[in-house]
Amino acid sequence: MSPDFENQTVHDGAAGRATTITGTAIEDAVDGFRVLIRPNRSLTPISMLMFMGGFSILTLSIAIVFVMQGYWLVLPFAGLEILFVAFAFWYVNRKGEDYDLVAVDNDSVSITQRVDGQERSYEFDRHWARVSLTPGERRMHSCRLYIGSHGKNVEIARALPEEGREELRRQLNTVLNKHYTPRADSNLPASNTV
Numbered sequence: 583m584s585p586d587f588e589n590q591t592v593h594d595g596a597a598g599r600a601t602t603i604t605g606t607a608i609e610d611a612v613d614g615f616r617v618l619i620r621p622n623r624s625l626t627p628i629s630m631l632m633f634m635g636g637f638s639i640l641t642l643s644i645a646i647v648f649v650m651q652g653y654w655l656v657l658p659f660a661g662l663e664i665l666f667v668a669f670a671f672w673y674v675n676r677k678g679e680d681y682d683l684v685a686v687d688n689d690s691v692s693i694t695q696r697v698d699g700q701e702r703s704y705e706f707d708r709h710w711a712r713v714s715l716t717p718g719e720r721r722m723h724s725c726r727l728y729i730g731s732h733g734k735n736v737e738i739a740r741a742l743p744e745e746g747r748e749e750l751r752r753q754l755n756t757v758l759n760k761h762y763t764p765r766a767d768s769n770l771p772a773s774n775t776v
Contacts, residue, residue, distance in 0.1 A: 614687035615757045617750065621741040623678040630671055638664050682738045684729065686757050691729060693736050706731045713754045715747060727751055 625633070645660035676699065683694040691711040693704040710731035718724050727747040728735040739747050 614685060615753075616683065616685045617753070618681060618683050619739050619741055619750070620681040621678050623675075627675065630675065634668060634671060637667060680741070682740075684738060684754070686754070691758070693729060693738060695736070695738070704734075704736045706734075708758065711758060713751050713758065715751045729754070 641660045641664055645657045648656040679696065680698070681696050685692045685694075686708065689708055691706045691708055693706075695702050695704075706729065711729060712731060714728045714730075714735070716726050716728065718726065724744045725747055726737055727739045727742075727750060728737055730736055739750055742750065
């Protein structure tokens, strides 16, 4: 399950296919900035089960008609077809649970990623953190968005199309370069200007 919080920005998009970014307002208060990035899931788990049930019934009905006419070899192939489609839906559903959560507060930039069921967390000092957008390795590959510092970079927003990555880069740069109030226990300078 993805993390829940009230005011969140959710950027939806199938990798490279969607051209719009949807979501609620950006949380940009004293506590910081958070953005949750996840792939677009057009089917809910219940609608996926309903589709699989209907597909299975239709496929088996057609296969049984052929079996009754003596073409028994159709039945195993119909079963394989149902298994293949069920596996494809399982895989897409599992990938749909992946997310990137980027949180910026007064002192740090934290990134929590869930990829293939495994959750990883990264944290960078806000003053040293940089956002970079690099072109794809080949002509038809989309750009990549990184956050990092001191030679350690983390790729984020793989679920967004290029336009979404560019918009997120602008938002993150605005937040990182904004004037902030350091905590009382911090001995860092009061601005993040370059």
